[in-house]
Amino acid sequence: MPQAINNWQTDQNSGQGKQPKPQYRSAFRILSSYITPHRKTFSLVAICTVIAIASELFQPFLVKIAIDDNLMAGNNDFSSLLVICAIYLGLSLSGLLFTYLQNNLLQDAGQSIVAKIRKQLFQHITKLSMSYFDKTSSGSLITHVSSDTEAVNQFFNQVLLTLLRDGLTLVSILVMMFYLDATLGLYCLLLLPIIALIAIAFRSFMRTTYQMARTRLSRLVAFVAENLSGMSLIQVFHQQKAQAELYKERNEDYFKANVREIRTQVLFNRTFDLLGNLTIAFVVWTGGKAVLGTTIEFGVLYAFITYIRQFFQPINAITQQWNTLQSATVAVNRIWGVLDIEPEIQDSAKTVKVDYESVQGRVDFNKISFSYGNGSPIFRGLDLHIRPGEMVGIVGTTGAGKSSLMSLLCRFYDVQEGSVNIDGNDVRNIPQADLHRIVGLVQQEPYLYAGSIIDNVRMFDESISREDVIQACEFVGADQLVSRMADGYDTKLSERGSGLSAGERQLLSFARIIVFRPKILILDEATANLDSQTEQLIQRALQVVSKGRTTIVIAHRLSTIMQADRIIVLSHGTIVESGTHAELIELQGVYEELYRHSQGEAAASIEAPEAQTIP
Numbered sequence: 364m365p366q367a368i369n370n371w372q373t374d375q376n377s378g379q380g381k382q383p384k385p386q387y388r389s390a391f392r393i394l395s396s397y398i399t400p401h402r403k404t405f406s407l408v409a410i411c412t413v414i415a416i417a418s419e420l421f422q423p424f425l426v427k428i429a430i431d432d433n434l435m436a437g438n439n440d441f442s443s444l445l446v447i448c449a450i451y452l453g454l455s456l457s458g459l460l461f462t463y464l465q466n467n468l469l470q471d472a473g474q475s476i477v478a479k480i481r482k483q484l485f486q487h488i489t490k491l492s493m494s495y496f497d498k499t500s501s502g503s504l505i506t507h508v509s510s511d512t513e514a515v516n517q518f519f520n521q522v523l524l525t526l527l528r529d530g531l532t533l534v535s536i537l538v539m540m541f542y543l544d545a546t547l548g549l550y551c552l553l554l555l556p557i558i559a560l561i562a563i564a565f566r567s568f569m570r571t572t573y574q575m576a577r578t579r580l581s582r583l584v585a586f587v588a589e590n591l592s593g594m595s596l597i598q599v600f601h602q603q604k605a606q607a608e609l610y611k612e613r614n615e616d617y618f619k620a621n622v623r624e625i626r627t628q629v630l631f632n633r634t635f636d637l638l639g640n641l642t643i644a645f646v647v648w649t650g651g652k653a654v655l656g657t658t659i660e661f662g663v664l665y666a667f668i669t670y671i672r673q674f675f676q677p678i679n680a681i682t683q684q685w686n687t688l689q690s691a692t693v694a695v696n697r698i699w700g701v702l703d704i705e706p707e708i709q710d711s712a713k714t715v716k717v718d719y720e721s722v723q724g725r726v727d728f729n730k731i732s733f734s735y736g737n738g739s740p741i742f743r744g745l746d747l748h749i750r751p752g753e754m755v756g757i758v759g760t761t762g763a764g765k766s767s768l769m770s771l772l773c774r775f776y777d778v779q780e781g782s783v784n785i786d787g788n789d790v791r792n793i794p795q796a797d798l799h800r801i802v803g804l805v806q807q808e809p810y811l812y813a814g815s816i817i818d819n820v821r822m823f824d825e826s827i828s829r830e831d832v833i834q835a836c837e838f839v840g841a842d843q844l845v846s847r848m849a850d851g852y853d854t855k856l857s858e859r860g861s862g863l864s865a866g867e868r869q870l871l872s873f874a875r876i877i878v879f880r881p882k883i884l885i886l887d888e889a890t891a892n893l894d895s896q897t898e899q900l901i902q903r904a905l906q907v908v909s910k911g912r913t914t915i916v917i918a919h920r921l922s923t924i925m926q927a928d929r930i931i932v933l934s935h936g937t938i939v940e941s942g943t944h945a946e947l948i949e950l951q952g953v954y955e956e957l958y959r960h961s962q963g964e965a966a967a968s969i970e971a972p973e974a975q976t977i978p
């Protein structure tokens with residue numbers, strides 16, 4: 364099982380904050396390959412950081428000079444005090460400027476890296492085979508593209524900056540402390556193990572709470588994503604309340620995890636503050652005695668106290684960023700888990716060059732056997748041959764394998780035995796880009812994008828002219844629909860084409876076919892959702908579209924395929940009958956029975972008999 368799916372399932376199943384262990388080494392190796400092209404920027408960031416830190420840390424030292432060399436020494440030289448003040452101000456401004464530069468440079472590099480990763484991930488996902496999408500929830504993929512890339516973003520925004528800036532600050536403060544007074548510096552250094560112990564204890568607890576909150580957020584996002592895609596189903600089955608209850612549970616889980624995380628954070632921060640204040644009290648006591656005993660100067664004590672205040676802040680920041688580092692590491696590994704997945708369907712090494720214009724459209728299913736994954740076989744040695752330009756109707760009961768057969772022709776999956784050929788070429792040897800130009804598929808639910816009608820018909824391919832799109836729409840009779848719209852062909856369709864009826868969406872998808880001119884056209888239940896009036900319109904469009912190209916029509920509604928050159932009846936993955944409508948009616952077999960049923964249904968819908976009570 365691919366790592367990413369593994370991880371996601373861990374996310375889904377645990378809910379108790381058990382996430383995969385972060386693999387720092389591989390994450391850093393991956394991220395450093397992205398950092399390398401930006402090494403100039405990162406070097407500049409490092410330089411800015413050093414200058415910003417030096418500017419800040421030198422300020423208390425200046426005050427020490429002012430106190431010891433001017434104020435305490437009774438020196439009335441106001442000009443040197445003024446110089447100190449001016450330098451102090453200059454240092455503040457330089458600290459501000461270089462912190463600003465450091466942040467901006469890091470943001471630029473970080474954001475462009477994250478944008479690159481996001482683009483790479485999306486492109487990779489679109490190349491993955493259908494078998495991958497069978498196993499992976501869309502919610503999980505949305506999490507990878509959104510939350511996981513966001514975690515990487517945080518790595519650059521927060522973690523890297525903290526490690527660099529606060530790590531350097533900490534070391535510099537220690538150096539300054541030892542420079543000012545080695546004994547007091549040593550006392551403070553002794554504090555480090557205590558701080559480390561407290562930090563480690565909190566860290567493991569905070570890691571659990573942090574990851575629990577993240578896992579629960581992922582579950583919440585996945586739940587919303589899946590609900591949105593199935594919204595019509597929820598409404599039809601009046602599932603709003605039940606789903607709202609499920610959402611409430613997940614939302615509460617996330618709320619509790621969040622509260623717990625925040626409480627832990629607050630407790631940790633306050634403990635650190637307390638520790639800081641205790642240290643200051645200790646330094647005031649020991650340092651104060653030393654000042655009174657004149658072993659150290661007052662300015663040194665002042666600078667020391669200021670440095671101690673600054674000492675705890677970077678430790679606190681680094682500890683807090685530890686969680687973000689962990690989640691970024693997990694996210695990076697998870698993203699690369701997806702990027703590492705090889706698409707099952709790939710162009711073979713011995714691809715054949717197919718000249719699109721000379722494709723005849725002959726289709727051969729040569730004794731094919733196929734099953735999904737390790738499931739039971741859908742086809743066992745099925746043989747079907749379709750002539751160029753022939754219109755073939757495929758009928759059969761639900762689950763007979765009609766759509767699966769077409770998926771094999773589109774090469775969404777590969778056969779395990781036998782071959783699927785187009786004009787004698789195995790589809791496995793035809794480059795996928797060529798194959799999908801040759802074979803066009805219209806499904807029951809045509810997908811429309813948020814965009815204008817023009818863009819939806821030409822699928823955002825600017826090389827297809829506006830005139831070609833308009834001509835295609837007129838060809839299939841979609842022009843009447845377009846003329847009713849406020850902005851005509853420039854009318855913006857909302858996501859998935861909502862706002863248009865199923866028939867209207869289908870008409871536009873027929874126009875798409877005209878524009879892209881596939882040599883082999885598959886209609887998979889394309890007329891299933893249409894009323895009889897729209898079906899007539901589509902039927903007319905179909906006649907236009909199918910002219911001169913091999914057309915395979917899957918339909919439960921037999922009226923759609925009665926005119927086909929040949930009708931194939933499929934049952935449990937086997938062809939049980941084949942012939943024209945008239946021949947199959949005469950045969951008095953499965954097709955005739957299906958036809959009788961469909962006639963009965965049609966009559967029933969006209970006569971509207973008394974409703975039967977279903978127990």
Ligand SMILES: Nc1ncnc2c1ncn2[C@@H]1O[C@H](COP(=O)(O)OP(=O)(O)OP(=O)(O)O)[C@@H](O)[C@H]1O
Pocket residue numbers: 497735738741759760761762763764765766767768
């Ligand atoms: N992605 C998949 N993964 C696993 N099994 C699948 C998948 N798609 C279809 N099947 C199974 O393959 C069999 C054939 O399904 P298929 O969709 O091809 O039938 P169909 O004849 O098109 O049915 P319908 O008329 O209901 O659309 C069914 O048993 C179905 O459960």
